[in-house]
Amino acid sequence: MSQKQKKSNSRLWFLVHSWLALPIWFFVLIVSFTGTLAVVSQEIVWLANPDVRASKPSDDAVPLSFQQTLEAIHKAQPQVAVDFISKPDESHFAYEASVTYPDGRSPTLYINPYTGVIQGESPSFNFQAFTRALHGWWLVPFTNGYSWGWYLVSLLGLPMLASLVTGLVVYKKFWKGFLRPTLRVSHGPRIFWGDLHRLSGIWSIWFIAVISITGTWFLIQAILADNHVTLSTEPIVPVISREDVPRTPNGEPAQRIDLDEAERVAIQQLPGLEVSFITLPGSAYNHLYLGGRGWYPLMFQTANINPYNGKVEAKFLVSDRSATEIVTESMRPLHTGDFGGIWIKLIWAFFGLVLTLMVLSGLLIWTKRTAQATAAALKRKPRAKLSASADTTTEASA
């Protein structure tokens, strides 16, 4: 390839890179920013709402078991029906119990893990759910399969991946940037934003790759689901058979095993299972459903226990997954950074902010340079050919 041709190719790549996010830059910016917020939404709620914090009354205080928590709730509020209890991954969060009141309201209660005191009830505005809904599907409701907002957001994975690839192509010998980081602050804003864009770009290669690949997976996941294709090997657990649910001559509800007994049975029969949540049976014919993260922190392992005889009637462990599932099920935690505690979340949030800044700095560079460069290139080249390539890229991103 001649030197001249090489140069014009790289100019083309450069144009493609410059135009990828442009017509929708503000949308991309908000998606990056809300994604960043969503990663640390649980922590933001922790800062804002003292009810969700787990304060230890004394150094030797021991956290309550599931059954103790259930009893504490019933003692404080005998009328309330509990359907789910979870012990969050990190010890600075209160236990959560989703409950229903006799008037039908079903909030989440925050329970002190040591004293069992009900510290508060989830407010009607759920910040975590809202940031996730805004980031994940642009608030477009799910009415028939996946929401079109989900498609809109997850489609961004493709131009993002393309930005990464074209960015590395146009940034000649980008690996040198690791050894000699440059950030010139006194050469005017164009140079500064350009340096910042390249510097944050090379340090975020891995992050942009992870987010764009997992984001594209969300697109594939929606396409599969909307075409009724499932990759799941998770067993569909039938309700408990009629014969196994005791009939009580006195008309009282049949005795169920307590939650700690269920946890004990599950751990004993399924070595490696850790229990961080329990869903109580939704009817006389439903199982206790319990689970938690296993040795592979990106996945949850679960078991269904018959609440009358304590038998494990279904299980879904890491070892039960197909190879495909191990990959596809890892996508979501990789995207959200929720698999190894606060430090991983903070790293994800930091790079999320860097990514948001890259969208912003990319726009600033564009306003200062690409507009002129495009005009110049269009003048130099036969008009038809170049405008065709520019149009395809912009439309693919929109």
Place this chain on the structure above:
Amino acid sequence: MSKAAAVPPSPLSRLWHKWRFHLNILLVLIPLGFMPKYFHDASLFRGDSGLGEHEIGEIAVGPWTLQLAELRDDAPRADGPAGHFKLFNAALCSTCINEVKAVYLRIGKPRSLRAAGVLFSGTPYRMSANLPIPTNTRSDAQIWITIEGWDGSMQQSAIPLAKASPATIAWLQQQGGK
């Protein structure tokens, strides 16, 4: 596109070049537009705005009573090859909570307890059942509520589908018109 841009740009291409950056505004208007709907749904799911959008009222089933509501006052929703479904919510009377073992819902009279229909699941104060609605359901159909007691007793009651879900009747009539 390339041909259009050759000499005289086509109206479409001019439109795109003139308005492409306004896509941002359009995209940001989407979540703003859906926000009221989002908060309406959040309140509905949390039970802050009652059992459902369409309260059917109290229904006596033998010695027990039950509040029934349609979660959404609209047409049944498609779930792929499984067909169409309508979500109903129910709440048991406070005195019958300990006597009731299970509550079922079905279109048409069940022949036995084993064929009583879909099982309600949740808590006694708010439980849900997703009722399959075949497209050939007659508009004068009845939905049957079956309650099974812990003592083995069975009680039944029926209400017209037209009363339980006017939106489903409207939808069925549309299906028939095809």
